[in-house]
Ligand SMILES: Cc1cc2nc3c(=O)[nH]c(=O)nc-3n(C[C@H](O)[C@H](O)[C@H](O)COP(=O)(O)OP(=O)(O)OC[C@H]3O[C@@H](n4cnc5c(N)ncnc54)[C@H](O)[C@@H]3O)c2cc1C
């Protein structure tokens with residue numbers, strides 16, 4: 375898809391900052407309403423199929439898929455021992471990546487930590503600076519939120535309710551399902567509403583055993599609800615239907631784009647309307663404000679390669695740089711009118727930062743499958759999901775909110791979790807015998823949105839482009855630790871109920887940030903004193919400024935956020951286009 379050059383002399387109807395799930399969706403919706411949109415992306419447009427190489431066999435890769443020796447990706451222990459910025463101490467490595475950058479297939483997609491430093495408390499901050507952002511490598515689990523999440527305060531008194539209900543967003547979840555494609559099975563759960571699913575993937579033998587065991591406990595196990603088109607999408611020529619290679623399971627990414635990614639799912643179709651101009655390598659450093667009107671008038675950006683500074687004008691500014699980068703950009707956009715940063719009269723920008731806590735889980739073996747012939751179990755874009763079961767009908771005495779488990783079983787390319795030792799022929803024999811019997815799952819739990827968990831700008835440290843870095847003030851609290859203890863116990867209890875031999879029970883809590891589901895730094899609300907955005911992700915302070923990514927979330931729930939980010943964004947951009955047409959912005 376060729377880029378047409380951005381015309382910096384004209385005033386665009388809208389400028390969108392960031393090309394991930396949120397920026398892609400904003401570009402799609404606004405251009406479909408006929409608005410002339412400029413999309414600015416800080417990273418490069420990578421030859422993504424060459425990066426992902428979904429058809430490459432491990433033995434065809436010089437490092438068997440691992441990183442080349444001049445690169446290093448941070449480990450759990452390093453996150454624990456070192457303090458940000460994660461640069462000093464790793465001088466031997468030419469490039470340093472977050473924990474997710476540990477494969478040859480993602481090395482150019484995730485950022486170099488040295489070029490993009492941050493400070494403060496420990497945080498495993500995964501960033502993908504390229505066209506499409508993190509959607510190029512995301513895990514595809516696509517879940518809806520429900521009124522158990524939107525109205526959580528009504529149930530337990532903590533935090534704030536969202537200014538919307540499920541009924542407000544449900545039609546937009548439907549639109550996202552139909553436009554992008556999602557696979558799964560209907561379960562009729564009030565706390566995990568169903569999508570409009572395409573053909574489901576199949577559970578394998580051990581997963582069915584677990585599902586049947588859980589039924590007796592009143593718990594549900596369902597097929598992985600993946601943002602993947604299994605039936606194809608007639609309206610999108612850039613995407614093919616899934617043919618079950620399982621390469622996306624390797625480290626995300628699908629080179630035929632059956633798995634949703636923002637460029638092929640949203641941006642290229644938007645460019646086909648003739649209404650979208652894309653400029654990559656454009657690092658936005660400030661939203662510009664008209665001192666007369668107080669409205670946003672455009673943005674300043676730096677060309678990431680030449681380091682030249684540019685300004686572009688627009689009638690509406692849409693920030694979609696991802697939860698933490700969007701908060702950073704608002705805080706960077708200080709002016710005489712807005713000395714605390716843009717859209718920040720409430721003082722809530724950067725605060726109420728929340729996500730999912732991870733770590734506890736279980737690994738086991740279905741003994742009846744040991745020694746059975748191998749089956750094709752990883753030829754699918756995901757295993758299973760076990761939805762939340764805590765604090766629904768009952769009230770847990772130790773913690774509020776809930777958690778779900780992601781998991782999978784069976785034969786995979788690199789056998790794991792088989793817990794066998796030795797070497798030579800007998801070792802290989804043991805691995806072969808056990809690998810198809812493996813089953814494992816790990817939990818994702820809601821981290822409460824608390825004002826005291828926040829980010830601000832570091833007064834000293836700057837990134838490669840001279841832009842002040844973020845500083846983290848963020849820690850899991852008591853509720854998260856108590857929930858994590860429960861995750862470990864219930865994981866074990868469920869595997870025992872299914873009759874699995876337990877190999878490992880994990881109880882360690884992973885570093886903050888590990889879930890890559892950062893949310894809530896510019897939350898929505900009805901009260902401008904305690905929230906940054908209204909229900910349409912429009913700034914309370916600056917009416918032609920919208921922030922359409924996960925920063926708008928009021929709480930994290932325990933469901934993965936991307937489908938909700940895109941559904942909210944679609945709703946907000948419909949409203950934006952309507953208001954724009956009426957001359958109200
Ligand atoms: C390995 C992995 C697994 C995941 N699994 C799941 C999952 O199973 N389910 C789920 O729901 N979510 C998952 N996620 C999270 C999901 O990818 C994000 O929720 C989603 O991508 C967020 O979209 P976004 O547009 O807010 O941010 P991004 O996708 O990160 O896009 C933001 C874009 O903005 C650009 N940008 C940033 N700053 C600037 C600036 N100053 N100027 C210009 N551009 C800028 C970035 O370069 C980037 O391209 C996963 C993520 C990863 C990495």
Ligand code: SF4
Nearest residue numbers: 616617619620622628
């Ligand atoms: S399983 Fe489907 S979505 Fe995953 S890499 Fe293969 S074709 Fe793509």
